[in-house]
Amino acid sequence: MSDAILWRGEAARAAFRAGYLDIAPAIPATLAWGLVTGIAMAQSGLTLPQAYGLGLLAFAGSAQLAVLPLLASHAPTFVIVLTALIVNMRFVIYSAAMKSEFVRLSFRQRLGIAYLIGDFPFVLFERSASQHERRLRPVYFLGIGLSNLIVWQLASLVGLVAAGRVPPEWGLDFAGMVALVALLVPMLANRPGFAACAIGGAVGVALDGLPAHAGLVIATLAGIIAAVVAERLPPRVA
Amino acid sequence: MNQALLTWIAIVGVSLTTIATRGSFVVFGSRLQLHPQIEKALRFAPAAALGALVLPALLLRHGHVDFSLANQRLIAAFIAALIMWRFKSMIWTIVVGMGIATLMRLMS
Structure with missing residues (x-):
């Protein structure tokens, strides 16, 4: 093929x-x-x-x-x-x-x-x-x-x-x-996705005052990092 | 220089930023080898970008976080999110979200 x-x-x-x-x-x-x-x-x-x-x-x-x-x-x-x-x-x-x-x-x-x-x-x-x-x-x-x-x-x-x-x-x-x-x-159904959204959103709110939506890029990067961290955390003990 | 020409120069400049950013890796850097860890991390870019786009737009009113009932768009979006969670239908989510936002606007 x-x-x-x-x-x-x-x-x-x-x-x-x-x-x-x-x-x-x-x-x-x-x-x-x-x-x-x-x-x-x-x-x-x-x-x-x-x-x-x-x-x-x-x-x-x-x-x-x-x-x-x-x-x-x-x-x-x-x-x-x-x-x-x-x-x-x-x-x-x-x-x-x-x-x-x-x-x-x-x-x-x-x-x-x-x-x-x-x-x-x-x-x-x-x-x-x-x-x-x-x-x-x-x-x-x-x-x-x-x-x-x-x-x-x-x-x-x-x-x-x-x-x-x-x-x-x-x-x-x-x-x-x-x-x-x-x-x-x-996307919120798994832990990394939820972390990406929550942290991306929180940083976006915090940086909203920056001109020209500059906070958007920083917030997106922060969300990605949060997802990577969340993925590496050990699974919750049931 | 006359104003019309300056405006056109600005329009072309703005358009170049679109292709420069969207094409950064797809067009110009497609031979660049990203670190596998970075490639993996980028799987989470959609969720991060959506959170960064959506949450500030919904939570902030006049520059402050507003969780009160006066924040009609937040309430409408929250109900819309529940519809999406339960029924997994984007079209119904949009219909219900817009419907609730409109109703609340008419009643207030």
Whole structure:
């Protein structure tokens, strides 16, 4: 059996389908989050091409939301870019965690995969990739990532155009938060997962005052370390 | 330089941070050999990142930890978490979470 990556054929189609079926339950949340981002961009004073250029090129909801006030107030370019970099820093951790699955792909294929790495695609892929053969995992990730991309881009386009017609008190941004909670809950069933969440969350709360969500990266690292420690502790005596 | 051009430069810069971070290991460092212990530790990155994203957003109101009933989003998220725990359905978790948040907002 060859270990070349499969992109075509029945098995690849099935893995791609599994990807979009896995992310389907999160679609309402992605829709709401994209809509909220689109609305915020429309109200930031960016022109429509600028706003959509940002959405399409950056494709990073939380970084976009973080830089909008800076763009609107004409902050120095390096401050804007640095802020985005800090908000996006958690993706370095995701990228490190996923890299072994994509090592055999060409440079351009890896570039395309990297563009699709967001919070939802990362968590879903890490959860279920092991259920698929190694050579099918890239296409499984594409099923997740492309569905996520299309839904999010369409929703943020709708948000851009329809801004002003969706009352902010609907609290659509909360839908994304609830979806993240839903992803988190099954991870709490084992001790390292629980420790990662509890310590990551506690450090995140403590460092919330840092600018540009810098606390997020430190909190994530603290959570990972806590999980490693928790895994090494001796099992509880019954 | 005119403002429109500066804005576009910033937009391109922001976009480069996306590809630089997401591509850091997948694109540019895929030949780097991570220590096996680090690879193992990174299995816990999803739980840690989700905790760091979710808990501050739910617990903090106006910069302070708020466990009171006035923190409606925390209550809605907690009930949503129970739904997920019991029924393992993301779609119902979102429906119930949003429903409770909306109800509480309308009643308060």
